[in-house]
Amino acid sequence: MKKIFVLDTNVLLQDPNAIYAFEDNEVVIPATVLEEIDTKKRNADELGRNARQISRMLDGLRTQGRLFEGIPLPSGGKLKVELNHRSFAKLQETFAESSNDNRILAVALNYHMEEQEKAEPRPVAIVSKDMLVRIKADVLGLTAQDYLTDRIVNMPDMYTGYLTILAHPAVIDEFYTYRTLNVSSLNLAYPLHPHEFVILKDEMGTSKSALLKLNADGKKLEPLFLSNDPIWGIGARNAQQRMALELLLNDDIPIVTLTGKAGTGKTLLTLAAGLMKVEDERKYKKLLIARPVVPMGKDIGYLPGEKDEKLRPWMQPIYDNLEFLFDTKKPGDIEKILAGLGSIQVEALTYIRGRSIPGQFIIIDEAQNLSKHEIKTIVSRVGENSKIVLLGDPDQIDHPYLDASSNGLTYVVERFKDQNISGHITLERGERSHLAQLAADLL
Template sequence: MKKLFILDTNVLLHDPQSLFRFQEHEVVLPLLVIEELDEQKRRMDEVGRNARRVAKALDQLRQSGKLHEGIPTPGGGFLRVELAIDLPKIPEIKSHKADNSILALAKMYADKYPEREVTLVTKDIYLRIKADALGIKTEDYKTDRVNVEEMYSGTTTLKVAGDQIDRFYQEGQLVDFTGGELVANQFVTLLCEETGQSALGRFDHSKKAIVPLRYGNKDAFGIRARNKEQRFAMELLFDPNIKLVTLVGQAGTGKTLLAVAAGLEQVVETEDYKKLLVTRPIVPLGNDIGFLPGEKDEKLRPWMSPIYDNIEYILSGVKEGKKEKDSKPTSIETTLRYFKERGQLELEAITYIRGRSIPHQFVIVDEAQNLTPHEVKTILTRVGEGTKIVLTGDPFQVDHPYLDSNSNGLTFVAEKFKDQPIAGHVVFTKGERSELAELAATII
């Protein structure tokens, strides 16, 4: 028998296509959900756009029938808008919140169709808790979820014989290896337990061989890798054939610092890209910054402080003469302004990325774990010819109210692109900010 799914508003705002993700089963939209979507439609951020997309989809469906009677969906399912207003009261709940009306509707359906599996689908954890307490079957929206505990790490270790490591260095590749199937751009630590020899390499999908790192020891504006994961990251950040890089790790592991340094190096020094564009979610739902005082740069400064901190740290090396050129100003603030005036550096709110075409740029999206899979897709589809995009973040530090470590855009993209030759992924494990920072991240 076909299952019946009742969708909460936040599911539709998270993924407008969720209307059609339940295959042959029946989907019910409470009228209250339609009203809540209507309240969001004028917003100019991703939430408002998703509300309008749902409205257009429903409007198109109603051309073939009456929504309150139910309409077949392309996947063989059935969609209906429930008009019931006089819902049964739940004695355990006294308030008149919208969530409680949705609970009442779910309970009404469960009582009305005991032979069917009725499920309330919501991304609201507290609503799921209340539903469970009332004996109502409930679950999170699972379509775009990734099990972060089993997430692709981008690296592996292979045990080999000592002569294989010698041949790896002599021939510049290793073809006859065992230990499991590797994916494109997966990093490998070759280890000989007998001799203690080791070597770092990357799986070249086109050659079907493990090859040595080419850019692992690269100097980027005076910044160099301090551990093997950072060397792996440098390899991806400087390889022109890699168009998408995902760097995952807790605070202090150096993912953002390396990305910014690599971007500056390839924009300012080698001029491989025309501009370094750095962006990050302003607030969890991507709201506008118009309420802040001042010009755009002044509005952005509080939200972009971590990026400024990294840039200032990098440029402090320039000022101290590590990479100083007489033709460039040495004051950090002046240098920042100099790069911006030349069009080499842009710090932008992620709200304004949509609708742009971004060619020949080095793009960094920081704190990408606070983006939905749909928002990350929107950003990736803005990428023009010759552009490299880097997503950084920590999936265990999600601030978005309806996302978690398994459902955010960063982990979703890393998992979906793990076998693509133009993409690479690294999970950072070692903190490099300071001894105290690493210790705090570990024991607290």
């Protein structure tokens, strides 16, 4: 049976193509949603871009008929902009305030009541990214659901970059004897991804183990290329950190993604690797470190001073790590060091969009706060002989319309996992302090 889906504003602001995602069902956009989209269309950020895109799409559909009567969609469904279901009388019995959310709920409620009077009523559902709207809909007896079409992966299934496999001790001995191991000898039920790591543990329960990495042709597992010697005073404290350094220092892997909770060492390890590549090996001309000013693209002009002074509060986590790596003693020393080197640039992500960036080691911190479109914009800026590293914690989203399964960082991890130019590791163990690890786990 066909259904009626009433869309909340946040669905269209996150994905303007949402109107085409409901197959042969009827899609209803309340007039209130158009009003809210109109307030966003002048924004210079991602929301403004999406508001303008959905406006253009709806304007184009006008050529096919009258929106308030319904426009046929390619999937066999129908799109309708609703003007005649704004009666607030029934909803006021429960929610008295005439807010935009409540007006959208009123449209869905009135549709539901009309359908119930028919011989064969169609199910009515409100689709919203706002949890409170979904809760209010439930209170009203309406069906409510999240918009899941843009979800990239279920988080338990997200690619981690490594596997832990129980193996017979003879298999582990074979690896240490020949320094290589055929993938076929593990009898895996699924293929490994390029640059994926494998931790072999003795199935007999002894402490015997091995750390391996899939080679370029995808047929053999080999030992890690790099030693475990510290770089810029930073050494790997666990297996995942060692895997991360293997990817960060490999010049044949131009895109690396690192995810993990706060305190797992993502930023510090990446900065140490970047400094080694830029300052010691001279592999890249510049180390460019950027992070979004959340929400991305918002004006930060309310802060006093010039651009660098305004950016400093947003960039402070980067400076904290640089001060640790350079072992500075006094406030202000890090600015003098960076000015003297000239090869390290700390920038807000807003200011690198639109640039072409060749020959640089690029670090994008807090990448989980970027949308799929924004991450595409950034990665597509990377020029020849550059390396880009995307860092973040998908469970710490500050963007109002993103979640762990739909953000740009998760998007890159999943879309690039089968590409031999990329590598990924999920860092799981906190190394900042015992307190920091407990806070990440418990809070």
